[in-house]
Amino acid sequence: MDTKTGHIETEQEKSHGEISKPIDAAVIDRIRADFPTLHQRVHGHPLAYLDNAATSQKPHAVLEAIEMYYRKDNSNVHRGVHTLSQRATDAYELARKQIAEFIGAGSTREIIFTRGTTESINLVASSLGGMILQPGDEILISAMEHHSNIVPWQLICSKMGAVLQVAHVTEDGELDIQDFRSKLSKKTKLVAITHVSNSLGTINPVEQIIADAHALNIPVLLDGAQAVPHLQVDVRDLGVDFYCLSSHKLFGPTGFGILYGKESILDRMPPYQGGGDMIDQVDFSGTTFNELPHKFEAGTPHIAGAIGFAAALQYVEKVGFDVIQRQEADLLAYATEGLSSISGLRIVGQAQEKASVLSFLVGKSHPYDVGSILDRFGIAVRTGHHCTQPLMKLLGVPGTVRASFAFYNTRSEVDRLVEAVGQAGAMLA
């Protein structure tokens, strides 16, 4: 699989290039040993954690980094003259450097620390949207967006008198690129689209989206929350203007995320929230603001979050995206084949390019019922609308059962999923 685009080779391509073999089970066993949460029983069964698109489990390396910070270096950053504060600041700013390198940012000035993807999007919507939008202007999203890439735009559009345009999604769960192009116009001030769909796993053709938008000088924001656990993202290669991600989907702590933005745009944007750390000089007659990235980081930040996330990225690099993608591609193909053999089962979202996310329905059974029964078998999946109500409505389903795989999942867990789904289908028939 191409690490950047998520393209999975065809048989023909494989015979010309490297053969993509499943990862040796012993390798996965060693990886699993790094994740303490995986080793427990639920309702008497070994836990099969297949809800990685909701949040991922955390390796020892992350837990230890957080604990070490609180045990040894805990102090506030950027203000103290004392040794602990210096150590905390060094660790915190080193994390920014590591994160910048991981996603290929040009400098640490382009890495804004946030609470997660949701806050990253809200920041751009509020700050950039408030600065550039005029009545009648448009923002273009797609029909497969998570609520967090819909609602912030609705709020700013309604405040500024702008219009939210929505590009269609096909029955297979792919972006209708023709419709997307037809909705780009002089009125479009920003394109905000997900890199990978959280509900369906669809990998969007982001290079094409960016090229089309940039041809009309329209900046592009990508919601990368579901992409970064699966794909090696290089923001400069992509040429994307904003890229948003969450630490907790990428084996790091919750409550921490990143907004990458091109320095040239971030520099012009007004602050998002006011408070400590984001100021230069404060006077009752007025305030001047700190430089990037601190201009957008008001208040004492999630220091342990940054340090824990940097440890997670180091861990991911140690495992390697080649291993991650080979394992996930194998699990996705194996699970797709296994589940397809169940009578009455329908896979929702059949895009050509997919991350290891599998949404499905069993006969007429409510996803909630199926999920409850799977839980009794020790299998954790997500059920419901996955915070994509418009997409569910479009596809004509009340919601789905979603199994989402990480590289620490195994074929035997997939076997258990397939068997339990079959049992649930029989019980609910």
Place this chain on the structure above:
Amino acid sequence: MTAPTTILSRAQSLVEEFELFDDWMDKYQYVIDLGKELEPIDDAFRTETHKIQGCQSQVWLQPCSQGRDIWFKADSDAQITKGLIAILLRVLNHSDVSEILQSELSFLEELELKEHLSPTRKNGLDAMIKQIKLYAAAIQASDSIRS
């Protein structure tokens, strides 16, 4: 067989029925089957107004009463939810309003069903009980005005 006549005795007989199952799958299957026997609600009540908020699945509740006798019809698009509703209504239906208002419904714990419920499902069930008690309180209030 004489029909049990109080919430407590009806709950007790349900608890005894459930004690027959030692396997969770059988218990779940029984819950699902009970849901299938639930008396359907009138279409007029399948509306947003009669939907119980706080459920991941859709649940509609139709109150019926005659004097101080109160009973409910209900439906859900999820089968396990529907079965749980059937259990709840089997215990509560045709009770005196004051009995409903005073009941603690601890039998749900005794059935060991509540522990199997996800937090959202638990919230949904709590929301449903709250709604049932609200209807009972309204009837009680109008009854005391009349008398």
